[in-house]
Amino acid sequence: MSTVLNIQNLTKRYGSLTAVDSLDLDIERGQVYGILGPNGSGKTTTLGMVMDIIKPDAGDYNWFGGIAVKDARKRIGTLLETPNLYPYMNAVQNLKVIAHIKKVSDPDIDGLLKMVNLHQRRTAPFRAYSLGMRQRLAIAGAMIGDPDALIFDEPTNGLDPEGIAEVRDLIGRIADQGKTIIMASHILDEVEKICSHVAIIKNGQLLATGSVGAIMDSDITIEISAEDINALKYILEQDEHIGNISNIGQEKLSISLDNDYGTAYVNALAFRHNITLTHLVLKQKSLETEFLEITRNPQTKTY
Ligand SMILES: Nc1ncnc2c1ncn2[C@@H]1O[C@H](COP(=O)(O)OP(=O)(O)O)[C@@H](O)[C@H]1O
Ligand SMILES: [Mg+2]
Structure with missing residues (x-):
């Protein structure tokens, strides 16, 4: 280059x-x-x-x-x-x-x-x-x-x-x-x-x-839920590749993941802990979401 x-x-x-x-x-x-x-x-x-x-x-x-x-x-x-x-x-x-x-x-x-x-x-x-x-x-x-x-x-x-x-x-x-x-x-x-x-x-x-x-791809967000949502939340909290975890209402969680980790990773993680997922959806962020987050949190990021 x-x-x-x-x-x-x-x-x-x-x-x-x-x-x-x-x-x-x-x-x-x-x-x-x-x-x-x-x-x-x-x-x-x-x-x-x-x-x-x-x-x-x-x-x-x-x-x-x-x-x-x-x-x-x-x-x-x-x-x-x-x-x-x-x-x-x-x-x-x-x-x-x-x-x-x-x-x-x-x-x-x-x-x-x-x-x-x-x-x-x-x-x-x-x-x-x-x-x-x-x-x-x-x-x-x-x-x-x-x-x-x-x-x-x-x-x-x-x-x-x-x-x-x-x-x-x-x-x-x-x-x-x-x-x-x-x-x-x-x-x-x-x-x-x-x-x-x-x-x-x-x-x-x-x-x-x-x-x-x-x-756009960085910090992929996933919506996830399981029958025992508290157990799910607990194992997600222990994982190093999972960032923010927040509740969406009573039944779902929204989690952010490091770049290169996706739904398959989360699925395998839950499976290893005998947790059956009832919902798993990838939400790709738009540049707009990123832009808003970045401008709220002024700290130089390199992608
Ligand atoms: N000649 C100038 N004198 C004083 N302030 C200026 C001058 N030119 C630009 N500014 C100020 O510098 C900042 C950046 O302006 P600018 O580069 O035109 O922004 P943008 O192109 O991103 O809209 C603004 O706050 C603007 O008011
Ligand atoms: Mg200008």
């Missing part, structure tokens, strides 16, 4: 507010990396720092193993704020302007417009575009010069459901080309659907990192 972006102890203060607090991150090639956190958690500030727009107060970052920032920026396409494109120009003209600014001499404008599904509307002025079309054109602009990495800050903000679906689909297709994508979002569902990896931040602090699948 090769590291696209490494962030160490990155910190930004605004007066007494610490917007980004000793952040450490590693983003590897080919990952679709979500930076997930509520509004005001420091996502945009982090992206601003790694793009050399905002000066950190402490810490460091390096791109592509430590090449000069000036060179790194040529390999990164960004969509940081609401796209700033010329309203009276059409899609082709706008992309030509971006190519000129980026000093890309032979941009594949037709190919990019096809990729973002705007080829048929390429001669209509930008001002006539829907928000979703504008966002897609901006993404085409970010792709000019064939960057290795893309940074998208809240790419679906303000879009209607159809626009959101189109932008998500587009990001998925860009990821399929092998590009590394770093995406800030406050929308859990979006990160769960698009990203392979996630860093969860709150108040500028890293709360958890890992693959989206691992975060």
Whole structure:
């Protein structure tokens, strides 16, 4: 694996507010990396720092193993704020302007417009575009010069459901080309659907990192019951792989298990103690449940 972006102890203060607090991150090639956190958690500030727009107060970052920032920026396409494109120009003209600014001499404008599904509307002025079309054109602009990495800050903000679906689909297709994508979002569902990896931040602090699948799979929850629920509870309490045990009403228990242990393990455990289970259901946690737990219990977790 090769590291696209490494962030160490990155910190930004605004007066007494610490917007980004000793952040450490590693983003590897080919990952679709979500930076997930509520509004005001420091996502945009982090992206601003790694793009050399905002000066950190402490810490460091390096791109592509430590090449000069000036060179790194040529390999990164960004969509940081609401796209700033010329309203009276059409899609082709706008992309030509971006190519000129980026000093890309032979941009594949037709190919990019096809990729973002705007080829048929390429001669209509930008001002006539829907928000979703504008966002897609901006993404085409970010792709000019064939960057290795893309940074998208809240790419679906303000879009209607159809626009959101189109932008998500587009990001998925860009990821399929092998590009590394770093995406800030406050929308859990979006990160769960698009990203392979996630860093969860709150108040500028890293709360958890890992693959989206691992975060979803970790600490599996099982609902369980037996005729003698007290006997069952007793043996579960003695087991090292079983974490939280809580009652659901009078008849059922909810237990959490270490990653890699599942219903078969619990079943065998009960069997060994001659306890017949009357109920055994695996409840897979969504990233949302994890997110809520993590943000309530601020303690960095690595999955
Ligand atoms: N230029 C600034 N001056 C003062 N405070 C700022 C500035 N930019 C951001 N902040 C504050 O820093 C915190 C993080 O902001 P931001 O990075 O924009 O969060 P996010 O992108 O996660 O919504 C917020 O509390 C915000 O109000
Ligand atoms: Mg932001």
